[in-house]
Amino acid sequence: MEASGAGLWLAPEEFAAVSEKYALAGEPGAGDRLGRGSYGAVASAVERATGARVALKWLVITDADGAAAALRELVCLQGLRDANSNSNSNSNSGVVQLRDAFCARVWKAREGAGAGHDALVLVTAAAFDDLSGTLARAHRVGAAVPAVGYARQLLRALAFLHAAGVAHLDVKPHNVLVFERGCLELCDFGLADVGVSDWRMVQTVWWRAPEYVLGGRRPHSRIIGPRALAAAADVWSAGCVVYELLAAAAGAAERVLFPQSGGPAALFRARLEAVGPPPGATAAQLPQIYARLEARIEDERSDSGAATAAPESEDADFAAIRQLWLEPAPTLPARAAALVAAAPAGDRPALAALAALLPRLLAFDPADRIRAAAALIAPPFREAPADLTALDAAGQAAGARFAGAHSQFAALQQNKGEPLDVILRQIKKLIT
Numbered sequence: 494m495e496a497s498g499a500g501l502w503l504a505p506e507e508f509a510a511v512s513e514k515y516a517l518a519g520e521p522g523a524g525d526r527l528g529r530g531s532y533g534a535v536a537s538a539v540e541r542a543t544g545a546r547v548a549l550k551w552l553v554i555t556d557a558d559g560a561a562a563a564l565r566e567l568v569c570l571q572g573l574r575d576a577n578s579n580s581n582s583n584s585n586s587g588v589v590q591l592r593d594a595f596c597a598r599v600w601k602a603r604e605g606a607g608a609g610h611d612a613l614v615l616v617t618a619a620a621f622d623d624l625s626g627t628l629a630r631a632h633r634v635g636a637a638v639p640a641v642g643y644a645r646q647l648l649r650a651l652a653f654l655h656a657a658g659v660a661h662l663d664v665k666p667h668n669v670l671v672f673e674r675g676c677l678e679l680c681d682f683g684l685a686d687v688g689v690s691d692w693r694m695v696q697t698v699w700w701r702a703p704e705y706v707l708g709g710r711r712p713h714s715r716i717i718g719p720r721a722l723a724a725a726a727d728v729w730s731a732g733c734v735v736y737e738l739l740a741a742a743a744g745a746a747e748r749v750l751f752p753q754s755g756g757p758a759a760l761f762r763a764r765l766e767a768v769g770p771p772p773g774a775t776a777a778q779l780p781q782i783y784a785r786l787e788a789r790i791e792d793e794r795s796d797s798g799a800a801t802a803a804p805e806s807e808d809a810d811f812a813a814i815r816q817l818w819l820e821p822a823p824t825l826p827a828r829a830a831a832l833v834a835a836a837p838a839g840d841r842p843a844l845a846a847l848a849a850l851l852p853r854l855l856a857f858d859p860a861d862r863i864r865a866a867a868a869l870i871a872p873p874f875r876e877a878p879a880d881l882t883a884l885d886a887a888g889q890a891a892g893a894r895f896a897g898a899h900s901q902f903a904a905l906q907q908n909k910g911e912p913l914d915v916i917l918r919q920i921k922k923l924i925t
């Protein structure tokens with residue numbers, strides 16, 4: 494993570510070269526900064542050819558992990574380009590559109606002189622805000638939040654992605670861009686997957702699906718492939734976001750579904766405590782399960798992401814926890830109903846229908862979790878079947894264009910520890 498305030502600098506001739514195409518407000522990350530992420534900065538600029546305000550995401554590549562994340566994002570955004578929308582309007586798919594990508598050599602201000610680093614720069618239309626900012630402002634000033642419309646757009650973006658065979662794996666309000674007129678687009682594909690990974694640490698912890706907390710293993714008795722498992726993890730995160738939308742629409746003091754503090758094991762415990770265990774469950778089992786869970790998470794940390802526990806014990810944990818956390822989660826409907834009751838009277842019927850979806854989006858077992866496309870058929874959305882068929886077809890068409898990406902992702906997966914320059918060469922090949 495870039496230290497706060499740490500700027501990125503371009504060599505003068507490179508600054509001049511980038512400036513031919515984009516009017517920059519300053520050095521990357523120092524000028525008009527829109528955001529700062531794990532691997533660099535997002536700065537606004539004006540695209541000279543069109544006068545459009547764009548966002549330049551500078552992904553500074555200093556190690557193989559960063560290079561892999563950059564490659565993931567590039568491959569996804571290139572593959573998910575919307576065939577039917579021009580680059581000046583919002584996409585039909587609800588996925589942010591890549592306008593341009595190039596490489597540049599950058600220096601981190603605090604490193605001083607030296608060889609510098611390669612950076613991949615991804616250019617997209619500049620959004621007005623992201624959803625986390627929008628929700629925070631709604632709570633602060635009491636602005637209305639179109640919760641149903643936002644939830645629909647998020648689920649449509651996921652239905653499109655999943656039809657394309659891609660899982661985002663980091664769905665959270667910070668990664669949803671809000672454009673003027675209330676259009677949402679999903680951004681940040683640094684963790685996305687085309688379903689080739691068995692398991693790796695994904696999703697920001699507060700929005701992480703329980704099966705990923707438990708090691709990304711399929712539940713013991715159900716057949717669910719890696720792709721469906723990854724898509725279901727997106728749906729869990731979307732459920733958490735839908736709760737946040739409801740809370741903002743209600744102006745509730747409680748803004749999120751799960752407390753946003755503590756590590757993965759603490760969060761998992763908080764989840765169980767918030768929604769269970771139901772009366773009659775053997776509370777005596779809980780401490781053992783927590784202890785095993787914490788030990789596993791520790792193992793994973795020290796083993797750089799490789800799950801080490803034997804599959805049989807994972808299945809036993811999953812079964813035990815599932816038993817404690819019966820579906821639908823016992824307190825979730827009541828909490829959601831309280832939010833609906835606090836919302837303006839005119840909004841309540843639609844919000845109640847949205848709240849009724851929550852236990853299905855947040856089903857504990859990924860095999861039981863509703864798919865994004867199926868959720869769109871339910872009230873309050875009731876998307877027309879023809880629209881959903883068109884969305885599915887668009888997703889599948891993007892998926893077909895993506896066919897090559899599968900081998901690329903598989904290679905990334907196998908090449909754990911692949912030298913930086915090999916991944917960089919792949920990146921440079923894709924943008925020429």
Ligand SMILES: Nc1ncnc2c1ncn2[C@@H]1O[C@H](COP(=O)(O)OP(=O)(O)OP(=O)(O)O)[C@@H](O)[C@H]1O
Binds near residue numbers: 528531618623681682
């Ligand atoms: N096109 C855009 N318009 C406006 N703001 C943007 C745009 N793209 C990104 N941002 C802002 O920059 C932030 C970081 O971007 P992004 O999530 O793509 O980067 P990241 O490095 O992957 O971040 P993180 O590591 O925090 O997930 C976003 O949360 C958003 O606030």
Ligand SMILES: [Mg+2]
Binds near residue numbers: 530667668
């Ligand atoms: Mg992000």
